[in-house]
Structures are given as C-alpha cells and as structure tokens.
Amino acid sequence: xxxxxxxxxxxxxxxxxxxxxxxxxxxxxxxxxxxxxxxxxxxxxxxxxxxxxxxxxxxxxxxxxxxxxxxxxxxxxxxxxxxxxxxxxxxxxxxxxxxxxxxxxxxxxxxxxxxxxxxxxxxxxxxxxxxxxxxxxxxxxxxxxxxxxxxxxxxxxxxxxxxxxxxxxxxxxxxxxxxxxxxxxxxxxxxxxxxxxxxxxxxxxxxxxxxxxxxxxxxxxxxxxxxxxxxxxxxxxxxxxxxxxxxxxxxxxxxxxxxxxxxxxxxxxxxxxxxxxxxxxxxxxxxxxxxxxxxxxxxxxxxxxxxxxxxxxxxxxxxxxxxxxxxxxxxxxxxxxxxxxxxxxxxxxxxxxxxxxxxxxxxxxxxxxxxxxxxxxxxxxxxxxxxxxxxxxxxxxxxxxxxxxxxxxxxxxxxxxx
Numbered sequence: 263x264x265x266x267x268x269x270x271x272x273x274x275x276x277x278x279x280x281x282x283x284x285x286x287x288x289x290x291x292x293x294x295x296x297x298x299x300x301x302x303x304x305x306x307x308x309x310x311x312x313x314x315x316x317x318x319x320x321x322x323x324x325x326x327x328x329x330x331x332x333x334x335x336x337x338x339x340x341x342x343x344x345x346x347x348x349x350x351x352x353x354x355x356x357x358x359x360x361x362x363x364x365x366x367x368x369x370x371x372x373x374x375x376x377x378x379x380x381x382x383x384x385x386x387x388x389x390x391x392x393x394x395x396x397x398x399x400x401x402x403x404x405x406x407x408x409x410x411x412x413x414x415x416x417x418x419x420x421x422x423x424x425x426x427x428x429x430x431x432x433x434x435x436x437x438x439x440x441x442x443x444x445x446x447x448x449x450x451x452x453x454x455x456x457x458x459x460x461x462x463x464x465x466x467x468x469x470x471x472x473x474x475x476x477x478x479x480x481x482x483x484x485x486x487x488x489x490x491x492x493x494x495x496x497x498x499x500x501x502x503x504x505x506x507x508x509x510x511x512x513x514x515x516x517x518x519x520x521x522x523x524x525x526x527x528x529x530x531x532x533x534x535x536x537x538x539x540x541x542x543x544x545x546x547x548x549x550x551x552x553x554x555x556x557x558x559x560x561x562x563x564x565x566x567x568x569x570x571x572x573x574x575x576x577x578x579x580x581x582x583x584x585x586x587x588x589x590x591x592x593x594x595x596x597x598x599x600x601x602x603x604x605x606x607x608x609x610x611x612x613x614x615x616x617x618x619x620x621x622x623x624x625x626x627x628x629x630x631x632x633x634x635x636x637x638x639x640x641x642x643x644x645x646x647x648x649x650x651x652x653x654x655x656x657x658x659x660x661x662x663x664x665x666x667x668x669x670x671x672x673x674x675x676x677x678x679x680x
Contacts, residue, residue, distance in 0.1 A: 291485040294405055301401040301477040308397060311390045318379070318386040325379035326372045334361040338542065351545030361540035361553075368534050374526035381522050384515035392508040399673035401477040402491065403666055408470035409488050410662030414655055415463050416488075418456060421651060425452050428647075431633075432640065445640050452644065490665050493672035497601055500675045507593050507675060513586040520579045527572040533559040600671050607664035614657045622650040 302308060339355040346352040367375075429449035436443055474482035504510075540553040561568060626646045632638035 291487045292481065293487045294402065294491050297405055297474075297478055297481075297486070298398050298401055300481060301397050302394060304479060305397050305477060308390070308393060311386070311393050315383070315386040315390055318383040322376075322379040322383055326376035328372075329365050329367070332363040332365075334363060334538075334540070335359070351547075354544060354548045357542035357544050357551065359540055359542045361538055363536060363538040365536040366534060368529060368532045370529035370532060371526055371534070374522050374529050377522035378519060378526060381515050381518035385512070385519055388508070388512035388515050392512055395508045395673055395677065397477065398677070399669060401474075402669040402673060404470070404474040404477060405486065406491065406662055406665045406669060408467070408474055408486065409490065409665075410658060411463055411467045411470050412488055413658045413662075415460070415467060417654060417658065418460050418463065422453070422456055424647070425449055425456060428452070428643075435636075448640055448644060452647075490661060491669070492665075493668050493676065495601075495604055495668050495671055495676075500597060500601065500671060503675055504594060504597055505590075510586065510590060510593065513582065513589075516582060517579065520575060520582060524572060524575040524579065527568065527575050530571065531561050531564050531568045533561060535559070597671075597675055600667055604664060604667040604671060607660055607667060611657060611660040611664055614653065614660060618653055619650070619657060622646070622653050626650050 336359050337350070338357045338359050339353065341347050341349065341353050341356060346356075350356055350358065426449075429446075432445050432449055436446055471482055536557045538553075538555045538557070540555070542551040542553065544550060626643075626649075629638050629643045629646045633640065633643045
C-alpha cells in the first residue's frame with residue numbers, strides 16, 4: 263500500500279512537507295555546501311582561532327630584534343660632607359651622568375627566538391585547520407540529523423492519508439455487513455498512535471534545528487536540501503591518508519616549537535653582551551667626560567642553570583613524540599571502528615531497502631486485497647501496516663546513520679588539507 267495506490271495524496275504530502283520546513287517555494291533550499299561555507303565563515307570559535315593566528319604573526323615580527331635600549335640619568339660622587347657638601351659643581355669628581363645602554367643577546371639566541379616565533383605561527387595555523395575540520399564535520403552531522411528527522415516526518419504524511427483511507431474502507435464494510443461495528447474504532451486508535459509518534463518526531467525536529475542553528479545561526483530555520491549527501495568511502499584510500507589526520511599534523515609545528523626552544527636554551531650557554539655610552543657633566547672649571555663600557559654575561563654555572571633548562575625542553579620533546587604515537591593509535595582505532603560501522607550500516611540498509619521492504623509491501627497489498635474480499639481480519643492488516651511502517655522508518659534511520667558515518671570518515675580522514 264504505497265503512494266501509487268492513492269494518487270491524490272502526492273500533492274497533499276508535498277504541500278505538507280514544504281510547510282513543515284518553512285520553505286519558500288520561490289527560494290531554493292540551502293545546500294550542504296552552502297551550509298559548510300557559511301559555518302566556516304561565521305562560527306565564532308573560528309574567528310577566535312584566526313585571532314590567535316594573527317597574534318602569532320604579530321609576535322613573529324619583533325622576535326629576533328634587539329631589546330630596547332635603556333636610558334640612564336644620575337649623579338655620581340655627590341659630596342654630602344666637607345666644604346663642598348651639597349654642591350654639584352665645586353668638586354671635580356661630582357658628575358651629572360646620562361647614559362645609553364644596549365644589551366645584545368648572542369646571535370644563536372636571536373636566531374632561535376625567531377625560529378620559535380615562526381613555529382608558533384605554524385602551530386596556530388595547524389590548530390585553525392583542526393578546528394575548521396571539526397566545524398565542517400559537526401555542521402554536516404547536524405545537517406544529516408535534521409534530514410533524517412524530516413524524512414521520517416514526510417513519511418508520516420503518507421501514513422496518515424493511508425489511515426484515513428482505511429477508515430473509509432472499514433466504514434464501507436460495516437455498512438455492507440461485512441465487518442463488525444467495533445472495527446470502526448481501530449483506525450481511530452491508529453490515528454492516535456500516529457499523532458503520538460508525530461509529536462515525538464516534531465520534538466526531534468526542533469532539537470535538530472537547534473543543533474544546526476549552533477553552526478549556521480538563523481539560517482538554520484529555513485528550508486534545506488533533504489537529499490542524502492554522499493562521500494567516497496574507500497578503506498584503502500582512507501587508511502593511506504591516516505597520517506594526514508589534522509590532529510596528527512598539528513604535532514609537526516609543536517615539534518618545531520620545542521626544537522627551537524631547545525636551541526634557544528642551548529644558546530643561553532653562550533654569553534650575551536652589552537654596550538653602554540655615558541656622558542658626564544662636571545662644573546664649568548672642570549672638563550666633561552665620556553665613558554664607553556662593554557659588559558658580558560658569564561655563564562659559569564651551566565650545570566645548575568642552563569643545562570636543566572635544556573634537559574627540560576628535551577624531555578618535553580620526548581613526551582610529545584610519545585603523545586603523538588598515542589594519538590596515532592587512537593585514530594587508527596577510530597578509523598577502523600568507523601569503517602566497520604559504515605560497512606555494517608551499508609549492508610543492513612541495502613537488505614532493508616532491496617529485500618525486506620518489497621516483501622512487506624507485497625504482504626500488505628495482498629492483505630489489503632484479502633481484507634477487501636473478506637478473507638482476512640482487520641487485525642492482520644493493521645499489523646502488516648505497522649510492520650511496513652517500522653521497517654520504513656528503520657530504513658530512514660539506517661540511511662541517516664550511514665550518512666553520519668560517511669561524514670565522520672570524510673571530514674576527518676578523507677578531506678584534503680586546506
């Protein structure tokens with residue numbers, strides 16, 4: 263008993279589906295590609311991550327620059343006792359001093375600081391890629407969840423129309439004396455069951471729209487393309503791309519950061535230096551003076567200062583390598599699990615669509631004919647309808663779950679780096 267048995271229901275179901283989705287027939291529904299693009303452009307967390315990338319790029323500019331020079335102003339050898347006490351000009355040793363000091367970190371340290379800043383930019387960019395993939399994936403998952411619910415709701419339009427036609431058939435049989443009067447209640451009971459199920463699905467639809475609104479904002483309230491999205495799911499291709507997982511690739515710039523920090527710590531074992539130029543003004547009866555002074559760090563106790571810092575950074579690198587290996591194993595398991603689940607859902611949904619549903623459809627049509635001829639009971643017909651209904655809704659659910667599995671595989675393991 264399909265829509266082909268009731269041609270009049272087709273425009274009714276179409277109108278109902280459009281009204282349910284709030285669609286404007288003059289406007290094309292939103293496509294998944296448009297939704298993904300909008301989510302990437304408007305999701306606040308991505309804007310925050312872009313700000314981190316911009317901050318890292320700004321911090322890159324001064325990384326290798328010399329420290330700001332220091333200006334010094336003071337008085338030297340100011341007398342506080344004796345005949346010249348309190349005078350700035352009477353004693354030849356008293357000087358008003360102004361100096362300019364420039365500290366110069368060694369070249370290796372400045373180079374390492376620049377490398378750290380460069381790696382920080384790459385690290386922020388890798389984090390942006392990870393988040394972008396997650397936003398695209400979660401937008402697609404929310405999109406598919408809404409499609410699944412709305413396909414179920416669209417199917418209910420047909421079920422309700424079929425139930426109304428069943429009620430008409432039952433009344434006709436009662437009027438002709440071919441059925442008992444109590445059978446008139448059965449279609450009403452079925453209508454109440456359908457109303458309860460519709461209420462449950464409408465609540466699920468509202469939740470699905472709210473989930474999509476998280477990624478798209480108010481755009482999620484409009485109509486969307488309800489065709490199932492599809493992505494290529496090939497076991498060998500996805501396994502070959504495992505190392506391209508964005509979270510694994512994010513370890514590369516983190517390793518670069520730590521390697522540069524090790525080099526910076528090692529550079530601290532080499533002395534920095536500085537130069538100070540000073541002008542000293544004395545009383546008019548004495549000549550002014552100029553001083554030039556060089557200073558050098560003396561890293562004499564490296565085993566208690568620089569060496570522990572180097573060892574700490576090297577330990578971090580060892581820990582990072584172990585962390586990457588742990589994540590690789592985790593994602594290998596995730597990939598195999600998702601592939602197995604996708605393949606299972608594909609097999610089950612194919613059997614459901616190609617074998618079970620045609621059988622149940624044939625059974626229902628035979629019982630409908632038999633009931634019309636008075637050769638089967640209404641209970642048998644109602645049970646067959648319930649079987650067909652449950653199988654059809656299960657097929658929609660299976661197709662939705664398969665599409666969700668394909669989306670997870672595609673956006674995490676299969677999508678090209680961007």
